[in-house]
Amino acid sequence: MHRGKGMKFVGDSRIKASGKMSNTPKDYSEYPGKTEAFWPNFLLKEWMVGAVFLIGYLIVTLAHPSPLERQADPTDTMYIPIPDWYFLFMYQLLKYEFASGPYNVIGAIVIPGLAFMALMLVPFMDTTKERRPFKRPLPTGFMILSFLAIFYLTWESVENHDWEAAKVQGAIVDEVEYDETAEGYEIYQGSSCIGCHGDSFQGGLGLPLTNTGMTPEEIIEIAHDGRGTMPAGTWEGSEEDLQVLAEFIAELETK
Amino acid sequence: MLNKIYDWVDERLDITPIWRDIADHEVPEHVNPAHHFSAFIYCFGGLTFFVTVIQILSGMFLTMYYTPDIENAWKSVFYLQNDVAFGELVRGMHHWGASLVIVMMFLHTLRVFFTGSYKKPRELNWIVGVLIFGVMLGLGFTGYLLPWDMKALFATKVGIEIAASVPFIGEQIKILLAGDSTILGAQTLTRFFAIHVFFLPAALLGLLAAHFIMIRRQGISGPL
Numbered sequence: 185m186h187r188g189k190g191m192k193f194v195g196d197s198r199i200k201a202s203g204k205m206s207n208t209p210k211d212y213s214e215y216p217g218k219t220e221a222f223w224p225n226f227l228l229k230e231w232m233v234g235a236v237f238l239i240g241y242l243i244v245t246l247a248h249p250s251p252l253e254r255q256a257d258p259t260d261t262m263y264i265p266i267p268d269w270y271f272l273f274m275y276q277l278l279k280y281e282f283a284s285g286p287y288n289v290i291g292a293i294v295i296p297g298l299a300f301m302a303l304m305l306v307p308f309m310d311t312t313k314e315r316r317p318f319k320r321p322l323p324t325g326f327m328i329l330s331f332l333a334i335f336y337l338t339w340e341s342v343e344n345h346d347w348e349a350a351k352v353q354g355a356i357v358d359e360v361e362y363d364e365t366a367e368g369y370e371i372y373q374g375s376s377c378i379g380c381h382g383d384s385f386q387g388g389l390g391l392p393l394t395n396t397g398m399t400p401e402e403i404i405e406i407a408h409d410g411r412g413t414m415p416a417g418t419w420e421g422s423e424e425d426l427q428v429l430a431e432f433i434a435e436l437e438t439k
Numbered sequence: 440m441l442n443k444i445y446d447w448v449d450e451r452l453d454i455t456p457i458w459r460d461i462a463d464h465e466v467p468e469h470v471n472p473a474h475h476f477s478a479f480i481y482c483f484g485g486l487t488f489f490v491t492v493i494q495i496l497s498g499m500f501l502t503m504y505y506t507p508d509i510e511n512a513w514k515s516v517f518y519l520q521n522d523v524a525f526g527e528l529v530r531g532m533h534h535w536g537a538s539l540v541i542v543m544m545f546l547h548t549l550r551v552f553f554t555g556s557y558k559k560p561r562e563l564n565w566i567v568g569v570l571i572f573g574v575m576l577g578l579g580f581t582g583y584l585l586p587w588d589m590k591a592l593f594a595t596k597v598g599i600e601i602a603a604s605v606p607f608i609g610e611q612i613k614i615l616l617a618g619d620s621t622i623l624g625a626q627t628l629t630r631f632f633a634i635h636v637f638f639l640p641a642a643l644l645g646l647l648a649a650h651f652i653m654i655r656r657q658g659i660s661g662p663l
Contacts, residue, residue: 218474223462229473233482234489241490241532241539249527250534252520255513256592258623265593268583270541270576275597292601304569306552307562315555316663327552354589 253354263353266345273337276344299330360385360394360438368432371425376418377407385436390414393433400430460655469662481659483547488647490540495640497533505585507632509625512587537579544575556660564653571646574639581635587628595631596623 220226267275274296278284283291302309310323317324362369362385372378372385380390387393390413396403404426410416419426449455468474470481504523506515519526548568551557557565584595603613610620616634618626 218468218471219465220468220471220473222464222466226466226471227462229471230482230485233472233479234486237486237489241493241535245528245531245535248531248535250520250531251590252513252516252586253588253590256509256587256589258592260589263589263593265597266590267594267597268579269538270579271598274601278601289604289606292604293606300569300573303572304566307557307559307565310555310558313558315558315660317553317555320555324553327549331549 252356254356264346264350266350269338272341273334276337276341279344357386357392360436362432362436366432368429371421371429372432375421375429377429380414385433394436394438396433396436398434400427400434403430403433464655467659467662470659480546480550483543483550487540487543487547490536490543491643491647493532494536494540497529497536498636500529501533502636507585507629509587509628512585512628516586516588537582540575541579544572548572554660554663561653561657561660564650564657567646567649567653571643571650574643574646578635578639578643581631581639584628584631585635592623595627599623599627 266272274291277295278288278291280291281287283295306323310320312320314320373383377390377393380388381393382388382390385393398406406414407419407426407430408416410418445454470478472478472482501519504515504519504526506512516530520530521527551565551568580595580598584591599613599617602616603609605612614620616627616630617623618630
């Protein structure tokens with residue numbers, strides 16, 4: 185057996201020289217003048233590729249600020265979760281009948297585990313000396329199939345997710361600043377409006393009362409006649425109080 | 440001047456062989472995009488490393504503001520994003536870099552696969568590369584929780600449940616990751632922070648070192 189320092193390699197590709205090998209690549213000294221010193225010539229060229237890449241990277245970063253949803257609220261049971269995009273194919277796999285419920289372990293562990301092990305052991309399954317992809321159809325075919333499967337599952341996951349609803353469910357709700365000693369605020373706290381519009385005007389069954397862009401007159405009209413799902417005649421207080429309240433609500437704006 | 444400093448150090452530490460190992464070697468024509476444009480596929484690995492370096496640097500700056508506890512984590516990220524000078528840019532680079540590193544690593548894997556470069560004598564380097572892929576996915580998974588917003592919390596819940604479905608040791612993995620068998624909260628956040636910032640980067644640096652040492656020792660695979 186050949187050990188340690190006695191090994192002889194062919195060219196820079198370091199295929200062991202045996203003389204019998206038919207696919208011995210050409211020594212790169214057979215391309216006279218075209219090899220290049222790594223330092224500094226080639227590294228500078230690599231840096232040029234890197235610089236072009238960096239420009240694209242920065243354009244994406246500036247054009248799309250990274251997302252931040254509202255602060256985590258473990259009590260919100262309505263939230264539909266979604267992982268980062270590169271886990272979507274595994275997430276989608278768990279939605280199929282053969283890989284969910286009682287068979288969850290198949291979709292969650294067995295299939296991903298087998299795929300990862302297969303990827304890791306590729307060099308020991310494909311042991312021929314042939315390197316060109318079209319001359320070894322099995323490895324190439326399996327890799328293309330895996331790629332298509334991942335692409336399909338990711339695609340399906342994106343198709344089936346309600347992105348509009350996701351945007352709403354995660355949106356940061358701006359807190360509104362208001363004067364808690366104002367007369368309008370006291371009237372609001374004592375009224376039935378609070379049941380649907382929330383204790384700090386954030387909405388609930390009803391719409392938020394912030395940034396309405398309405399005049400006090402329009403607000404009074406809605407309080408009397410209702411709008412959408414809001415029934416008419418919900419205001420039970422006096423006209424004077426309603427006037428004060430409407431003026432208060434008309435000025436509620438988030439920062 | 441520089442030469443004198445070099446000589447002074449070299450006289451004491453004999454650094455020339457180290458320099459030769461790192462930088463002084465020839466690059467073959469078939470991987471050089473200046474000669475064959477199609478050789479740009481050989482850039483994917485280097486670009487993955489480039490993004491990794493950006494991730495490490497931007498991550499270091501992010502930890503200057505980030506607070507890993509459930510009261511302040513989201514607030515610190517919100518502050519960083521909206522009030523800190525260039526905070527949006529640094530966080531944006533870390534956010535997009537996390538995706539880019541996966542994309543570039545995937546492309547690099549495909550290049551190595553389709554050029555058959557994993558074959559003897561490079562089997563070990565392929566295995567190390569697959570392990571790096573796993574560590575990167577782990578970094579993506581743990582980093583996703585850190586902003587402590589809605590999508591972070593609920594995606595992590597799903598992820599932890601998947602980890603818990605491992606036969607026999609699932610429950611233990613879950614407790615190890617989440618810090619509790621039922622609650623996903625303060626403990627989970629500090630653990631994910633520690634894993635994201637210390638454990639996995641340490642593993643990553645070790646694996647990258649092995650990856651690069653093996654490339655230097657074996658050379659890049661020859662032309663097809």
